[in-house]
Amino acid sequence: MNKTPWRLNPTEYRKLQRKIRNTDGCWEWQGPTTPNGYGKARKRSGAREQMTHRIMWEHHNDQEVPDKLQLDHLCRNRRCCNPEHLEPVTGSENTKRQDHRERRKTHCPKGHEYTQENTRVSKQGKRNCRTCDRERKRDISVTSAAGVEPSGIEPESNSGPQADFTTV
Ligand SMILES: [Zn+2]
């Protein structure tokens, strides 16, 4: 009986590693995935299928994922099995984090809604907010046209008492 079933021997490890590509620090699984998009594999022939990020985490941490804990992908990349991108958390913590992310998905970091018109998808599949794009462009054109840094403080002091005084 194997007392440390989570530990891979060098051959098993290499076999899995051959299907992993390092992309920006993520160890992206290139093999089959579960319907949810997680990598899946068998550690050895005859073993049951497991999620690859779980296999790698257990091997590198030399322990099984503790009961009642789930591995949360800090990098949001479900195919990633880099143990450093995985954090064991409770199921409720994981759900809480997911809710937070879902909510964020409907709006850009500045709070503009990601409607179809307001969303530009980059080559990497990332969403960009068109309103923010426009605001960035406007800032740039103001800077180059006036030759000064745009500032939110200047116009306000002009409309104050001091401005009245100089126009008289
Ligand atoms: Zn990752």
Ligand SMILES: [Zn+2]
């Ligand atoms: Zn925005």
